[in-house]
Amino acid sequence: MTETQGTGVATKEVVIDVEGVGIEFLRSRKRKMSIRELVFTGRSGAAKDTFWALRDVSFQVLRGQAVGLVGGNGSGKSTLLKMIAGVLLPDEGTISVAHGVAPLIELTGGFLGDLSARENIYLTAGLHGLTSEQVDERFDEIVDFAGPQVRAGLDTPFRHFSSGMQVRLGFAVITTLDEPIVLVDEVLAVGDRAFRDKCYARMEEMLANDKTLFLVSHSEADLMRFCNRGLYLRGGHLVLDGEMEAVMAQYNADLDAQA
Template identity: 55%
Template sequence: MPAPIIEADGLGIQFVRNRRRQLRLRDLVIHRGRRGGISDGRFWPLRDLSFSIEAGDTVGVIGRNGTGKSTLLRLIAGVLIPDEGRITVRGDVAPLLELSAGFSSELTGRENLYLVGGLHGLSARYLRRHFDEIVTFAGEQVERAIDTSVRHYSSGMKVRLGFAIISHLPHPILLMDEVTAVGDAEFRRKCYATIERLLGEGRTLVLVSHNEQDLTRFCRRGFYLDAGRMSVDGTIDEALAAYHRAVAR
């Protein structure tokens, strides 16, 4: 049996919400840098998560806001480093997360296409060969502005270009965070068709979404996170049922 493509064991990460920054100057003088009962705001958005995902699995991550869903994607992507446990990812990741991340506002759309594509491992030769295809996918607005500085792009144009680039990655693992919530109806149709094509190629998907139609359309398996811990690891219907029960309480 091949090893799981994603495997977590006792996974946890700690954040610090630094409340001291919100203190008035008078309070800081009085406390003279001592904690004096002031909380440092340490908390665990995720803790004690253990799971394995096989190649070709499609997993929807469900939970209320603030339960660590997006944090989990960032741990899988390697953007965050765990404080407890371990996570092993056996394959390259195509992160459809913050789609305009990595863009330089001083560069043109054309230059950013090569920059971001190169950062994700695409060769300049590959990008030249697929340049027209990527830009056409991004839409007419981006096509017209491809040699304009990205600082003049709307947020929607940046997202379109980002999705067009990342969706061309050959990587076996797709991480998606509410990607299909952006853009107009035509762009969403393009997104859906692209995702279905990639899944048809046997890619592994981990999707965070509040859209139940997207979750049931793309995912067979579901994780329901509650207070940063795994409450349900089952079918997507079982995970959604647990979420509905929690919301109804």
């Protein structure tokens, strides 16, 4: 049975409302169709082998909360973030997001590999509602945050950047946007200590300005530092929703029991 955190709902705006959400994926590709099936039916008669990546997940996130999402590999963490970002649609249930979302999901952050870093800055910021003039005003701030290597490669195709440089630029752009909800998926694991310190300072600044943070990380230190609430996914189900310390303790206890 899922434990839920219900305090404060009446005093702060609900910005993310997830109700009974589930999403089903194909486990593997269909077998090749026989010539007879191609000619007479146009499709394979093989049954679909599917699984539910998430099932019956419900929770609300309040404005200004910093929520840490924990769970083992394959538990549905990244899938849930993509659904909140609108990249994936649920097969059952509903997700309502009250405001714009700035997603930094996976290394590329949605950037296009064949475009230059400079072009990606303007494209990504533009898709989130900034005008070219507004991007001009923030351009140096973005590039300074990303670092000298990124500045030197501004007119290089993004796909030629190292993973660390991609994260630097992605984090710099996404966290400069005006969107009140920020989704971050594992990206702080990449980069040197100096860059992580800059990221930490930027995240603390966002939280001080009442932005809502949704953080997926395997770093217990990062989760405990930034998040005041935790969600624990196991096997596609939400098994615990509460204070970050309690959620982390249960997750670690489960890991110890499996060892």
